[in-house]
Amino acid sequence: KKIALDPKLAEYRGIWVFIEQEEGIAHPVSWELLGRARYLATTLEVEVAAVVFGESQEKVEKITAEALSYGADKVYQVVDPALCDYRSDPYTDCLVNLVRKYKPEILLLGATALSRDLASSVATLLETGLTADCTELSIDVESRSLEATRPTFGGSLLCTILTLNYRPQMATARPGVLPIPTAEPGRKGIVIREQMQIDEEKILTKVLSFIPEPYKTAEKLSTAEVVVGGGRGLKQPGHFALLRELADLLGGEVGGTRPVVQAGWLEAERQIGQTGKTIRPKIYIAVGISGAIQHRVGIEKAGMIVAINSDPNAPIFDYADIGIVGDFLEIIPALIRVLKKRQSP
């Protein structure tokens, strides 16, 4: 494991986070990454830089201010009309050029559709390692290496991946896993405006139109303070109405396990777990859910897990904070009555 870093590679310093934005709105995973980058930077005693691309100075400035408030010391900006919508070629070229010029030792991106496309492209051209879909990022102090940890085999195991004699060390992180740091509005930093020679004529892919998705359920789920999750134990789709009523009372959202999504009882965007969303509400209430590992990986970051299950030996009770053994058809209506009574005694 001990490898003396090639002197050329030792020049690489600092941690970069690519700030993903579409239509002028930054993806929250960017702030999650800045929070973690700050922490890693303290260990390495280096700076945190954000990279912001966009088509107008105005949009880029807005996101730059946000990036500084979430902990970036420096922001590299590239403004060009060609960077309006995400396109693999111009984004890749700009990021590769910046890395070659400024040599960061670590480059982090979100594990979203957009940034996975970009990260894989950039890593290939730079011929460096890229660890996908990480849930934990830390530093091996001795070798100054990034330890990028990701779930494997459906979440039943974790593995830590290192990129030893290559720089930058790249990783994408799964959205919703790392906490968003507290913003410090008005925080200042260094802004570097990079000019890139982008020739629109040479870009072969053109965006003809963009069909925005209405309000994204996925976003509601990942920001909700309370989530009520339903599983196959609900027995029939109609029983989700009970969970909705409870979630509404608590100002929360409804989610569920993969089997209920596959059965068509719940929209796919509401699936929680390994192949669904990772959520971090204050309170998660699991109703009629057995507690399979693939589900648990999506709820681990909840503040408090309450499990309601009729089987006293259901595995979910080993991973919850509070358990109620019972039929949800008795427990949930009782809980609704108790809550209503508190509100209007």
Added chain:
Amino acid sequence: MHAVILVKQVPDSSQIRVHPQTGTIMRQGVPAILNPYDLYALEEALQLKDKYGAFLTVLSMGPLQAENALRKALSYGVDEAILLSDRAFAGSDTLATSYALAAALRKIDSYRKIDIVFTGKQTIDGDTGQVGPGVARRLGFQLLTYVQEISHVDFNKKTVMVHRKSERGIQVVASKLPCLITVLEGKKTIRYASLPHMIRAARAPVKIWNRLEAGIEELSKIGLKGSPTVVGKVFAPQNSRGPAEKLEGRNPEETCTLLVEKILEKYPEMEKKWV
């Protein structure tokens, strides 16, 4: 008109179990299957064959047993199957994998020009989604990821139009051939293999190429040597909570009153938000 579909053979992860005591993976007896996401890539390619009579080649890198995955592809009506197999590929990460696949694709392209390369969105084992973009970058093909629909292809004018998913919506994109398309799952129904194709698939030859036949001279770019990423430790996730404190022996009303009190003990501010 020529499309190449990249497919990978993977362990059927729904059947993988972890040893309860040692935390190691129990792979014995776990069947190998064609990566389920690759079936959607195959279906897109087959539809091009139906419409335009495109010639389809399927390419996989893996151990000799991966021939089964290729035969499966043949049974759907693919014309040619190539397996890239060599000890020297063992331990390849995505960078080394895209290097080897790109080399084989260049060789294929040298005798039959490639218009489109299709890949799945990701695999169910490595699960990175990095191989497709890597291959496109190495070949200099236009990269179109997370494609939901190919609305138009013109093999003469070398143009293609697709709908691709982005975080906040759908991008409608016009691009040029040759391109590499990573296909999103679930948008099209996958066909059944037809009997004549199945009979043909059982007998059809699968070409097997070693690294030299794929035109790879440099050993430093493939296998463990060509892989920047190194797997450090593998471990079981920690369980930081539980076993649950069970609220028992009361009637549902009392149990729930106690539950609400416990929640408010930890999050007193929550009550304000309860409407």
